[in-house]
Amino acid sequence: MHQVGRALILVVAAFWISGGAASAQEPSDPPVVSEEDITVRGRVIDNLGRPIRKATVTVEGTFDEATTDKDGFFEILAPLNATLIVSTDRAGVALATVTGPVLDEIVLMLDLATEEITISERAPIVAPGAATLDRDELQRLPGTGGDVVRALTAMPGVVNVQIPLGYSGVVIRGASPQDSKVLVDGFEIPILFHPFGFRAIVATEAVKGLTFIPGGYEVAYGRSSSGIVLIETRPGSDNRTTQAEVSLIDGGLVAQGPLGKKTRYMFALRRSFIDFILPLVIPEEADLSLTTVPQYWDQQLRIDHEINSKWDFTASTIGTTDKFELYTTKDEDAGAKRFFTQTRFMRVTAAAKYHEGPWSAQLALSGMLSDANAEIGLYQKLKVKTRLLTPRVSVARTEEKAFGLKNVVWTAGTEAQIGHSTTDLAIPLERREGEAFPPYDPKDTSSRFKGSVWFPDYAAWTSLAADFDERVRVTTGLRADYFSRPGELVIQPRSELQIKLTPKTLTARFNGGFYSRPPEFQSEFLQKEVKSERSQQLTMGLEYMPVMGVRIQGSTYYTYRTALITHNEDGSLGNSGRGESKGFELLAMATTGTWFGWLGYSYSNSSRIDGPGAKPRLFDYDQPHSLNAALSWKKGHWQLGGRFQLYSGLPSTPVIGAEFDSDRNLHIPTPGDINSDRAPIHHQLDIRIDYTWKWGPAVLLAFLDVQNVYLDRSIVTYFYSYDYTQKSAFESLPLIPSVGLRGVF
Amino acid sequence: MLVGCGADIDPQWQLDHDRIIAIRATPPRITTGEESEIDALLGRIGEPPIEAEPTTAMVISPTSLAGSLMQRPTGWFVTAPGPMQLAAARTELGLAADEAVPLRIRVTFPASDEGINTGLKIVWLGEHSDNPVLDPVTIDGMVRTSTDAIVVAPAVDVRLSVPFDESYVVNWLTSAGNMHDFDLANAYLRVEPEDPQSGMLGVVVRDPLGGVAWRLWPISAQ
Numbered sequence: 001m002h003q004v005g006r007a008l009i010l011v012v013a014a015f016w017i018s019g020g021a022a023s024a025q026e027p028s029d030p031p032v033v034s035e036e037d038i039t040v041r042g043r044v045i046d047n048l049g050r051p052i053r054k055a056t057v058t059v060e061g062t063f064d065e066a067t068t069d070k071d072g073f074f075e076i077l078a079p080l081n082a083t084l085i086v087s088t089d090r091a092g093v094a095l096a097t098v099t100g101p102v103l104d105e106i107v108l109m110l111d112l113a114t115e116e117i118t119i120s121e122r123a124p125i126v127a128p129g130a131a132t133l134d135r136d137e138l139q140r141l142p143g144t145g146g147d148v149v150r151a152l153t154a155m156p157g158v159v160n161v162q163i164p165l166g167y168s169g170v171v172i173r174g175a176s177p178q179d180s181k182v183l184v185d186g187f188e189i190p191i192l193f194h195p196f197g198f199r200a201i202v203a204t205e206a207v208k209g210l211t212f213i214p215g216g217y218e219v220a221y222g223r224s225s226s227g228i229v230l231i232e233t234r235p236g237s238d239n240r241t242t243q244a245e246v247s248l249i250d251g252g253l254v255a256q257g258p259l260g261k262k263t264r265y266m267f268a269l270r271r272s273f274i275d276f277i278l279p280l281v282i283p284e285e286a287d288l289s290l291t292t293v294p295q296y297w298d299q300q301l302r303i304d305h306e307i308n309s310k311w312d313f314t315a316s317t318i319g320t321t322d323k324f325e326l327y328t329t330k331d332e333d334a335g336a337k338r339f340f341t342q343t344r345f346m347r348v349t350a351a352a353k354y355h356e357g358p359w360s361a362q363l364a365l366s367g368m369l370s371d372a373n374a375e376i377g378l379y380q381k382l383k384v385k386t387r388l389l390t391p392r393v394s395v396a397r398t399e400e401k402a403f404g405l406k407n408v409v410w411t412a413g414t415e416a417q418i419g420h421s422t423t424d425l426a427i428p429l430e431r432r433e434g435e436a437f438p439p440y441d442p443k444d445t446s447s448r449f450k451g452s453v454w455f456p457d458y459a460a461w462t463s464l465a466a467d468f469d470e471r472v473r474v475t476t477g478l479r480a481d482y483f484s485r486p487g488e489l490v491i492q493p494r495s496e497l498q499i500k501l502t503p504k505t506l507t508a509r510f511n512g513g514f515y516s517r518p519p520e521f522q523s524e525f526l527q528k529e530v531k532s533e534r535s536q537q538l539t540m541g542l543e544y545m546p547v548m549g550v551r552i553q554g555s556t557y558y559t560y561r562t563a564l565i566t567h568n569e570d571g572s573l574g575n576s577g578r579g580e581s582k583g584f585e586l587l588a589m590a591t592t593g594t595w596f597g598w599l600g601y602s603y604s605n606s607s608r609i610d611g612p613g614a615k616p617r618l619f620d621y622d623q624p625h626s627l628n629a630a631l632s633w634k635k636g637h638w639q640l641g642g643r644f645q646l647y648s649g650l651p652s653t654p655v656i657g658a659e660f661d662s663d664r665n666l667h668i669p670t671p672g673d674i675n676s677d678r679a680p681i682h683h684q685l686d687i688r689i690d691y692t693w694k695w696g697p698a699v700l701l702a703f704l705d706v707q708n709v710y711l712d713r714s715i716v717t718y719f720y721s722y723d724y725t726q727k728s729a730f731e732s733l734p735l736i737p738s739v740g741l742r743g744v745f
Numbered sequence: 746m747l748v749g750c751g752a753d754i755d756p757q758w759q760l761d762h763d764r765i766i767a768i769r770a771t772p773p774r775i776t777t778g779e780e781s782e783i784d785a786l787l788g789r790i791g792e793p794p795i796e797a798e799p800t801t802a803m804v805i806s807p808t809s810l811a812g813s814l815m816q817r818p819t820g821w822f823v824t825a826p827g828p829m830q831l832a833a834a835r836t837e838l839g840l841a842a843d844e845a846v847p848l849r850i851r852v853t854f855p856a857s858d859e860g861i862n863t864g865l866k867i868v869w870l871g872e873h874s875d876n877p878v879l880d881p882v883t884i885d886g887m888v889r890t891s892t893d894a895i896v897v898a899p900a901v902d903v904r905l906s907v908p909f910d911e912s913y914v915v916n917w918l919t920s921a922g923n924m925h926d927f928d929l930a931n932a933y934l935r936v937e938p939e940d941p942q943s944g945m946l947g948v949v950v951r952d953p954l955g956g957v958a959w960r961l962w963p964i965s966a967q
Contacts, residue, residue, distance in 0.1 A: 287925050329926045336911050337929070378911055659851075660864040662768035662785075663955055665914055668865075721754045723764050728754050 037077040042096065042103035044072045044086055052108060056594070058085045058636045060095075085636040095694040127216040127496075128509045128541025129555035129585050131155055134209040135234065140596050140632045142643040143686025145247070145705045145738040148200040148210060149193045152229065153645075154628040156585035156602035157214035159621045160647045162716055162732040163198055171621040173214050173559060174581030174606025175226030176433050178521040179533065182229045183221075184318050185302075187366045187390060190345050192229075194272070194296045194322055201320040205243055205254045205742070206268035206300045208234040214585070215557060216511035216539040219461035219477035219494055220394065220413055225517045225535040225561065233316060235304045236264030247740030249273065252298070262306040270298040289327040296322045312353045319346035335378045336442065345370035361395040377442040383424040390417045405466035407473070412462040419455045421525065429571055430522050433620050434608055436653050436671035441664055446571070449526050455485040457518060463494075473498040483518040486531045490516045505546055511539040523573075524565055530573045536560045549591045556584040566610050579608035579619065596641075598630040618651045618675040625681070632688070639690035649679025652717050658724035667723045679715045679729075684708040698745045705738040758927035760920040760945050763857040764788045765864045766959070771876060773955040774845060774869040775825040781868050783821045783850065786949065786959050788918075789857050793945045794961060799852035800861075806849045807834040810870070813848060823848060823868045831871050845869040869955055876956040882907050882948060884962070892962050895946060899966040903934040907948060914951040920944030921964050936966035 044055045051072025058065040059076065060083040066076040078084065078098045086094040086106050096106045133141075133151065144150035152170050153160040159171035170192075172180045182192045184202065193200050211230040213221075221228050240257025252270030259265055275293035302316040321344035329337045351364035368388040375381045394413030402408040426445035431437060463477025476495040483490070494513025501508055515537060519530040541555035564577030583604035590597040604626075606619035625648045632641030654677045657670040688705045708714065714732040721727075755762045766786040775781045783802065788794050798820040804811040810830060813823050825831075834846045847867045856862045881888040883906040885897055897903045902925075905917050909930050917927045921944035922936030936942060943965035951957050 329929060331926065331929065331931065334911075334926070334929050337926075660765045660768075660862065662765070662864055662866050662957070663951070665767075665916070665951060722757045723762075725764070726754050 037079050038098075038101055039075060040078050040084075040098050040101055040103060041073065041075050042084070042106055044068050044074065044094075044106045044108060052088060055086055055088045055108065056635065058087075059083075060085055060636075087634070087636060094699075126211065126218070127213050128511055128539045128543075129157055129215065129553070129557070129587075130211065130213045130217075131553075131587055131589070132209060132211045135204060135207055137591075137596065138204050138207065138210060140634070140639065140641060140688075141598065141630055142632065142641040142688035142705060143630075143645065143684075143707045145249075145707075146204050146703070146740070148202055148204055148207060148231065149198065151204075151210065152212065154598065154600060154630065154643070155212045155214075156587050156600040156626065156628070157227070157583075157604070158212070158602075158626075159623045159650075160626045160628070160645060161621075161623075161650060162714060170227070170229060171623075172227030173557060173583065174579075174604050174619050174622065175535075175559070175561075176621075179224060179226035179517055179535075180228065181221070181224040182231065184231045184347070185233055185314075185316055185349055186230075186351070186364065186392075187347060187349055187368075188223070189318065189347060190368075190370045190372075190386075191320070191343065194320070195324075195341070195343070199249055199272075199296075201296075201298050202231060202233070202300065202318070203245070203252050203254070203268055203270050203298065205245060205252065206234055206266065208232045215515075215537045215559065216494075216496065216513065218475070219463050219479035219492070220411065222459050222461070222479055222481055222492070222515075223417075223457070223517055225515045225533050226559075233300055233302050233318070234266050235302060235314075236266040238264065242745045243742060244745070245740060245742040246273075247738060248277075249738070250296075259303075264304045266300070266302045268298070268300040272296045287329050289330055289332045294322075294324040296320060307352075310354055310356045312355075314351045314353070315349070316351075317346065317348045320344065338375065338377060340373070340375040342373045343371070358398045359395070360398075362393070364390075364392045366390045366392070379443050379445050380427050381425065382427055383422075385422045386419060387421075388417060388419045390415060402466075405468060408464070408466040410462070410464050411477075412460075414460040415458070417457045417459075419457070420452065421455070422452045423526065424450045425523070429567075432565070432567055434610060434617060434674055435567065436655075436669065436674070439666045439668055441666055443664070447523060449523070453485070453525055455483075455518075455520070455525055457484060458482045470503075471500040481516060481518070481532075483532055485525055485528060486519060487528075488531055490514075490532055490534070492516060505544055507543045509539075509541045509543070511537070511541070513537055519565060519573075521565075527573050530565055531563055531575045533564050533575070534562045536562075547592075550589070552586075552588045554584065554586045556582075558582045561608075564608065564610075576611035577608055579606065581606040581619070594633055594635045596630075596632040596634070598628065598643075600626075600628040602626045617673070620651065620675065622651055622675070624648045634690075637692050639688075639692075641688040643686045643688075644683070645686070646681065646683040648681055649715060650717060651675035652677045652679065655720055655724045655727075660723070669720070669724050677718065679717055682712065682714045684712050684714065685710055695743075698743045700744075701742045703740050703742075705740075707738075708732070756924070756927070758916070758918050758924035760788050760794060760918045760947060761790060761941075762788050763790050763862070765854060765862050766794060766916075766918065766947075767949045767951070767957050768852060768864050768866040769876065769957045769959075770823065770866060770868045770955070772874060773876060773957070774872050774874040775823070776871065776873050777825050777827050777831070779825050779873065781823045781825075782819075783823065783852065783866060783868070785852070785854060785864065786947075787854055787862070793920075793963075794947065797854055800854055802850055802852045804848060805851050805865070807837045807846070809837055810834050810846070810848055813870070814850060821852070823850070823870075825870045834870075845871045867955055874954045874956060877909070877913070877950050877952045877958045879907065879948065879950060879958045879960050882960060884946070889962065892960060894963040894965070896965055896967050897934070897936065899936050899938060899942070901935065903936075905932045905934060905946075905948070906930065907950060909950060909952075912953045916949045918945075918947040918949065919964065921946070921966065934964075940966075942966045 044052045053070045055068040057074045059078045066074045068074045082098045084096045094106050094108045138151045139146045141151050152158050157173050213228040217228050236256035243254040245252050250272045254268045256266040272295050275295040278293050298320045300318050305313045323342045325340040327337045347368040349366035354361040370386045372384045392415035396411040399408040426448050428444040429446050459481045461479040465475035467473045479492040481490045492514040496511040499508045515535045516532040518532050524530050537559045539557040544552040559581040561579040563575040566577040568574045585602040588599040606622045607616050609616050627646040630643035653674050654672040655669040656672040658667040660667050686707045690703045692701045715729040717730050766788050768785045770781045770783050784798050787797050802821045804814050850866050852864050854862045885903045907930050915930045917924050917932040922934050922940045926932040946964040947961040949959040
């Protein structure tokens with residue numbers, strides 16, 4: 001199997017490191033530039049004709065630059081026929097030719113990045129420690145390849161490792177991946193990244209923004225005992241555009257625009273290129289037959305329609321499919337060496353939003369079909385088909401003054417999640433968090449189930465928020481979840497106190513609440529007696545916004561976990577585990593002029609006790625230190641950025657001996673103290689270079705994103721030989737370049 | 746980002762490695778009054794594998810049948826007990842009346858580094874079966890009925906084959922060259938110039954009933 005592993009690594013390394021995915025034609029010869037400067041006056045506007053202030057106008061090839069005033073006007077000295085580069089820090093770039101002293105209006109093609117073009121005060125965060133990144137910021141973070149999953153690792157409170165963890169790809173504040181939820185447009189998705197290539201299933205170009213809430217979130221969010229990641233798809237713009245992007249990993253298309261006066265659409269489609277490249281780079285001597293080369297498709301469709309002045313309607317779909325089949329031999333008849341996996345899901349959502357006066361409401365209906373299919377060798381299989389239907393209603397009423405209080409907001413909502421799963425599985429006993437890794441036995445099918453399960457869950461919530469005076473705001477709410485499979489009603493009160501220590505710049509927040517997640521991970525839902533996992537979260541935070549575009553926030557938290565699902569001695573599941581996580585986080589963000597800065601640090605300690613009388617142990621993904629510092633500069637055609645990462649290695653369990661089971665032909669390891677080893681600290685520097693230029697009617701952007709430029713050796717974890725007498729390290733690839741090209745037409 | 750694995754780990758087909766390769770009970774299933782002898786194939790660093798009897802052996806379960814295992818001057822033996830004892834053992838293990846009783850035995854062997862290698866073996870009581878027969882074994886196009894030394898050409902694929910279906914577990918092992926598809930009935934060996942040019946070639950076959958058989962040949966590339 002190691003030969004196969006090495007072969008795959010060679011393949012993937014070659015895949016990542018191989019040359020560019022696409023080349024752009026050179027622009028046509030530039031016009032002859034006059035050597036005499038003239039004073040040129042022009043105006044910069046957006047698609048809707050609105051003036052853009054603080055846009056930078058640069059004469060190409062010089063350091064001369066001007067800035068637009070509040071009406072979008074500028075003056076600059078430039079020779080005739082020179083090219084002017086017009087840019088803002090958060091929007092795209094437009095080029096104009098100097099044809100005389102007065103130019104036509106220059107329209108910035110905002111769709112290249114974001115519709116928000118002026119630097120504005122950042123919106124208040126939704127909970128202490130939370131952060132929001134818009135699409136432009138997601139794409140500016142170096143070392144992420146512009147990918148949502150990788151961008152999440154820069155968030156303080158998220159465990160940073162080289163590969164996504166669990167289905168959601170994120171470990172937040174010392175909680176298992178399944179304890180957090182990823183919501184796209186408000187609804188859960190079953191998987192956030194592709195298992196081969198580790199790319200997010202949502203292209204960043206199809207995303208409006210990402211909000212990361214590590215804990216302490218409001219009662220409208222549930223079914224999670226840790227954090228929430230909110231991804232909002234991009235609504236179509238008023239201007240019809242098409243974007244195409246290719247990279248070494250995949251290629252995609254985003255089309256958007258108006259459909260009549262009141263309707264806008266956005267459609268995104270992406271396909272992997274792995275299946276085209278992989279067969280070309282697999283070494284001839286590798287014992288491998290790729291009968292279905294790894295491939296994935298992603299799609300998003302969103303339609304926004306303004307029904308009238310009170311009602312807006314949004315319909316959206318998100319879906320993905322992954323397929324992969326290989327034989328770890330050149331013999332395609334050797335069923336014992338076959339590995340097949342196919343996962344796919346499609347979620348369709350229709351939502352209507354109402355707003356009139358103090359009232360607002362949302363009605364939504366969302367359905368999802370998902371299908372996971374895996375077959376390993378001759379004996380092991382996992383086939384799960386799940387159908388979910390989620391109706392949701394929420395209302396809110398806002399009063400400027402009521403009962404002697406100010407800015408009173410009352411919300412209430414209810415939802416059902418009606419699920420049905422058809423399962424056929426024959427697999428080894430699943431490994432739970434904190435358990436030693438069992439030896440691989442291709443004949444082990446000790447977990448078997450065939451049948452269907454209904455799991456309708458219901459929830460209702462209400463909250464009230466009000467200013468007690470100009471400095472103090474209190475929010476309190478209650479959420480009730482009924483998980484019908486275990487027959488369990490869970491009441492979760494949550495409250496927050498906000499105190500403005502200075503009128504506009506410094507705010508303190510104290511947050512406490514109860515949270516739970518239903519037993520739905522892996523085979524948890526197959527056993528009716530397994531209850532939900534619970535957590536109690538306490539968070540205290542400070543937010544400081546000294547100037548527009550700058551935010552500094554710090555938070556400290558303590559989470560106590562109970563009813564954690566662990567294996568009983570007979571192999572069944574129970575709720576005997578408990579644990580605690582504590583730590584603090586610091587995040588500073590600045591978007592000023594041409595600069596974008598990011599500094600995040602988190603300290604965390606997370607431990608578990610697996611049952612009565614058990615010793616405390618470290619959590620599998622305990623990561624005490626994680627530092628992320630990024631700086632990006634954007635001007636004219638160029639954007640340059642760097643990111644430094646430093647983080648603790650993850651714990652692992654040493655093996656102190658093994659016994660050979662001759663009939664099963666495998667060695668059974670004897671684990672040492674759970675998670676008593678740890679991989680070394682890793683640090684790396686990533687760089688990103690973007691270059692934007694105009695080519696005919698299109699604006700093109702090429703990027704190079706290189707991770708770990710100074711080749712620091714990165715040990716992810718350790719593994720053992722088949723008989724556990726030899727130990728070696730899983731190391732990340734030393735240097736990971738990613739190149740791509742994007743065009744807006 | 747993807748991760749890679751280190752190259753300093755011996756593959757499972759490497760014979761030049763200190764370990765228990767297989768434990769054999771002859772026969773693997775016995776009826777009342779029959780005897781089964783236990784021995785093993787041991788891999789050693791820098792030396793050819795050897796067949797050896799356990800240094801120690803003890804019954805793990807069912808404990809009521811601990812007396813079925815005994816050491817004699819010629820090795821360790823299991824004697825299948827009478828129907829009454831088997832019935833009691835079935836009750837102890839929660840087995841049906843006609844099921845064979847698995848007698849789990851822990852055995853130890855000396856390791857090269859003066860340590861101990863420990864292994865587990867099941868001898869099935871209450872029904873009879875024999876170890877599989879390794880015949881024919883085809884190596885480099887020739888049926889090998891003996892264990893005479895084999896000479897193969899370097900840097901070519903040397904085909905290895907035994908006639909067993911996928912319900913059998915086949916392991917091809919070598920200390921010369923690189924083994925490909927070592928766990929399939931049809932494998933191939935390739936001895937590159939940088940590999941050890943001589944050593945041992947072996948095949949171990951396990952059947953679905955607990956039977957095991959092996960054969961070894963000296964091999965060199967010329």
